[in-house]
Amino acid sequence: MSEADPESGHNGHGHGHGHGHGHGHGAAPDVPAGGTSRRALLGWGGAGLALGAAAAGGAVAVFRGDAAPGDPTASGTAVPFHGEHQAGIASPVQDRLHFAAFDVTTKDRAELVGLLKEWTGAARLMAEGRPVGGGAVGGLPEAPPDDTGEALGLEPSRLTLTIGFGPSLFAPDRFGLEGRRPDALVDLERFPGDNLDPVRSGGDLCVQACADDPQIAVHAVRNLARIGFGRTAVRWSQLGFGKTSSTTPDAQTPRNMMGFKDGTRNISGTDDQALDAHVWVGAGDGADWLTGGSYLVARRIRMRIETWDRTSLLEQEDIIGRDKGEGAPAGRSKERDEPFLKAMKADAHVRLAHPDSNAGATILRRGYSFTDGTDGLGRLDAGLFFLAYQRDIRKGFVPLQRNLAAHDSLNEYVQHVGSAVFAVPPGVRDQDDWWGRSLFT
Numbered sequence: 001m002s003e004a005d006p007e008s009g010h011n012g013h014g015h016g017h018g019h020g021h022g023h024g025h026g027a028a029p030d031v032p033a034g035g036t037s038r039r040a041l042l043g044w045g046g047a048g049l050a051l052g053a054a055a056a057g058g059a060v061a062v063f064r065g066d067a068a069p070g071d072p073t074a075s076g077t078a079v080p081f082h083g084e085h086q087a088g089i090a091s092p093v094q095d096r097l098h099f100a101a102f103d104v105t106t107k108d109r110a111e112l113v114g115l116l117k118e119w120t121g122a123a124r125l126m127a128e129g130r131p132v133g134g135g136a137v138g139g140l141p142e143a144p145p146d147d148t149g150e151a152l153g154l155e156p157s158r159l160t161l162t163i164g165f166g167p168s169l170f171a172p173d174r175f176g177l178e179g180r181r182p183d184a185l186v187d188l189e190r191f192p193g194d195n196l197d198p199v200r201s202g203g204d205l206c207v208q209a210c211a212d213d214p215q216i217a218v219h220a221v222r223n224l225a226r227i228g229f230g231r232t233a234v235r236w237s238q239l240g241f242g243k244t245s246s247t248t249p250d251a252q253t254p255r256n257m258m259g260f261k262d263g264t265r266n267i268s269g270t271d272d273q274a275l276d277a278h279v280w281v282g283a284g285d286g287a288d289w290l291t292g293g294s295y296l297v298a299r300r301i302r303m304r305i306e307t308w309d310r311t312s313l314l315e316q317e318d319i320i321g322r323d324k325g326e327g328a329p330a331g332r333s334k335e336r337d338e339p340f341l342k343a344m345k346a347d348a349h350v351r352l353a354h355p356d357s358n359a360g361a362t363i364l365r366r367g368y369s370f371t372d373g374t375d376g377l378g379r380l381d382a383g384l385f386f387l388a389y390q391r392d393i394r395k396g397f398v399p400l401q402r403n404l405a406a407h408d409s410l411n412e413y414v415q416h417v418g419s420a421v422f423a424v425p426p427g428v429r430d431q432d433d434w435w436g437r438s439l440f441t
Contacts, residue, residue, distance in 0.1 A: 154213060245367055302417050
């Protein structure tokens with residue numbers, strides 16, 4: 001909630017956390033019992049990926065089932081992988097999420113670069129709805145398949161894969177990147193009310209997989225984790241459902257776990273002026289390798305669902321600053337009416353999150369709801385997995401969260417339990433490009 005264009009469910013308000021860790025790790029060993037390298041057997045790696053991509057015909061948009069070419073929201077559509085910006089940021093928001101943060105376990109820069117090239121090739125194929133490498137079947141019986149196989153026969157489901165680099169990747173004595181860390185890639189301060197679990201926070205790398213089919217999203221992260229075995233390890237991961245914001249304002253605004261419409265004032269994915277002003281890193285922003293990229297803040301926000309559900313409707317609406325049915329701001333009649341902030345209570349979420357209350361601070365939200373079972377005390381472990389993209393974390397998330405953490409009445413019902421920040425590089429331009437090339441070269 002947040003009007004900063006996240007409009008509801010956003011920073012400060014605790015919306016969902018739950019990075020469920022550990023999804024999609026489980027990598028199969030690279031070396032079979034006979035001791036021969038699986039990569040040597042199957043030609044997996046940079047060359048193998050290039051062959052696979054060539055065989056697939058390059059980055060071709062695939063349409064299946066009833067998907068209509070030209071409709072970017074049709075569930076059978078393959079979202080183009082190549083572009084100036086990475087897909088999965090301003091793209092129309094899909095229904096499902098699998099987000100994973102990785103620790104880099106290799107100490108060899110060349111191995112890390114090789115991994116990023118392999119990941120790019122695999123991501124390109126999966127975004128097209130194609131199997132990784134030699135596929136899940138038909139390869140050498142003596143070797144593990146290149147693809148885990150659970151996406152066989154399924155449509156692309158608008159899969160997007162988005163990568164980011166965490167502050168720890170730039171630490172001294174690691175990969176020679178200490179002089180390349182952008183000033184805007186800040187370590188977040190500890191905000192009032194934070195109860196962060198270090199096991200569910202941080203990471204050298206992140207991969208955001210979004211799709212309309214949860215199996216497609218999980219398959220994507222699982223394959224990247226397999227490919228990374230021996231060079232990376234999953235630090236934590238989170239499954240999400242029920243998008244809590246949209247980049248397509250003509251579509252119905254989704255609702256969060258508190259039952260309120262979320263993201264009414266989010267940035268539109270077709271509003272190039274707003275994207276350039278608030279989301280994409282510009283040429284003069286201080287880190288040339290990141291031009292065309294963005295910064296991501298990920299927060300696992302747990303909601304005190306049981307307490308909220310015993311709160312009166314009137315109080316719920318006062319806390320949010322909008323009515324629960326239509327989603328109209330206080331004192332207005334329609335959801336998209338311009339909010340009259342003074343008609344809201346001083347500590348209402350929408351009022352505090354609005355750009356006018358934060359010197360114009362604006363972010364693009366792509367959050368998801370989550371439920372990760374119970375906490376052992378009969379309460380749902382549920383909430384919002386908050387994802388916010390912005391041009392500069394210091395001018396976007398930080399001032400918003402400071403304001404919300406200090407004053408938002410919603411804080412009684414939410415708590416931030418996980419946190420991470422990442423620099424998100426620009427898009428992969430063509431078949432010869434790869435994730436992070438501008439950073440490492």
